[in-house]
Amino acid sequence: MNCDADKVIYMDNNATTRVAPEVVDAMLPFLTDCYGNPSSMYNFGGQVGTAISQARGKVAELLGAESSEIIFTSCGTESDSTAILSALQAFPEKRHIVTTRVEHPAVKNLCENLDRLTGHKHRVTRLQVESDGTLDMERYEEALADDTAIVSVMWANNETGVIFPVEKMAAMAKERGILFHTDAVQAVGKIPINLGKLDIDFLSLSGHKLHAPKGVGVLYVKRGTPYVPFLAGGHQEEGRRGGTENVASIVGLGKACELAGKMMGEENSRVKALRDRLEEGLLASVPKSMLNGHKTDRLPNTSNISFEFVEGEAILLHMNIYNICASSGSACTSGSLEPSHVLRAMGVPFTAAHGSIRFSLSIYNTEAEVDFVLEKMPPIIAELREMSPFWKAE
């Protein structure tokens, strides 16, 4: 299959990323010759086990963690479920959870279905966000209760890129003996993380968001944190996650973490500059457009912009003509009939929420691509507004 990847202007890196060529190279031997089972006694399998250990070390290094604290999983969603359900089983008498209104569905829907999953009644406090997508720390402190089992708050939001102060929030939870989980799927590789110095008990990450393949994730569990496996079974991952290892992808994730460590500087300088150029250019050239989310407490690669009085799916399909890839929080693209729960929690008016477009860049984007998007977007918006019954040219 030919996807014409070289013709595409890919600005949807919070959805998924290109697998880095270096990662592919690192994986290939494990898809061909090195097919041994890492659990086997002979050297042909054992050497595969060594490769997994090395990958574990590289993930740990990027996170500032110890190798023994890294558990490989199948995806971010599995990591999230494992962490939250583990805490509830470790403290069966505690029936309260604190989370936010803007979590990814992996956490949001899990929390909404806890009663059914566990057979126990739970109270879930979902923290409201401000209009710029940030959290009120006083409200967070008030939410922590004696029977709170776990706090689950994302490190950075996938739609707006807004970063939450999880370091501080984890410390506040720890003071009260509450476990802290963070879904860091969007943050890892984009901002520096040093778990050794933090009170975070669980952290989820997903390979395909940082140039590793889909189908591999990690759950970090701090040494000493009570832990109950989600997938029981074999002795893999020291009995903490059964199932034969997805060797090639794990090796790929190790390589991707090594690269992410090296690229962190570029991500926060060149990529950030490209993002700012795109954002400032669009806000200046398209009237009635606005930024969703805090301007500075934000990932360096993400920009969520609303174009009022036009609908997101229509915008995306016009962008598609030029092979520009991005996403939208509009109802028509969310799979439901309502616009993004994140933008609604922030109180973004419907007029703007339906017309929101998220651009998320990566180290593979170029200045020429940004300029191309800046050239194409204003006429697309203008054409759709001509058609909109709500648009009055000013």
Added chain:
Amino acid sequence: MWEYTDKVQQHFLHPHNVGEVEKPNGTGEVGSLACGDALKLTLKIDKDERIVDAKFKTFGCASAIASSSALTMMVTGMTVSEAEKITNEDIADYLGGLPKEKMHCSVMGREALEAAIADYRGVMLPMAEGEVVCECFGVTDLEVIRAIRESNLRSVEEITNFTKAGGGCGKCEDRLREILHATVSEGTVTPVQIVGHPKRMTTLQKIKKIEEVLEREIKPVLRKDGGDIELVDVDGDFVMVSLRGACTSCAKSQTTLKEYVEKKLRELVLETLIVEEAK
């Protein structure tokens, strides 16, 4: 990504009749910004009651824009009484079909047309009456009942696809189910097996249809009680199924099988089917 037909793509990317007719004598405005789509249709109708010009302005997704463009093409040149007969299915057919989740876009087209014709005649639309069932999208029971009848809807999910009702907070789902059952059992709807379902079906056709009905109608009901059902085999008119979950230990499972599953499959697939539990 949605699978749009070429015709939808054409009408979306190069829509016809964008704008407003000068001095229209029929204007229909439906939808709202909050709902995520809205359409303003303006018509110029001559003294012989013929629509000589039709234009639209639409806020919405690709299928909303394409449906609007298609609608203006369809009605131009028609008399008002001809245009009145246009259904949402006609609009969807003109476009070579719409994804099922997008059928509400064609409904919006028909509603705008009705509103414009009512405006031309200076009458109130009966649709404005009725009790609001879905507060998120402001859909009334009369609109829901009409959609059920016109498009032979058979599930709450289909009602949502066609009218948007139930697509927001979901609180009205039970009410929608009641309306669905009441409307269907009134017998005002043509039973599905008569239209478009040949009396003789190949085994493959049967399997496909049975699977579809199991997924759409039967499984959701059984799952509510912790049960489930799988299709094991189809041999002639014999349908072998396996009951799962709570059904396996339920004393009433045989009754469920005959009284509910078999009845439903006979109603919606083929009258001669016999359902048995695979051992």
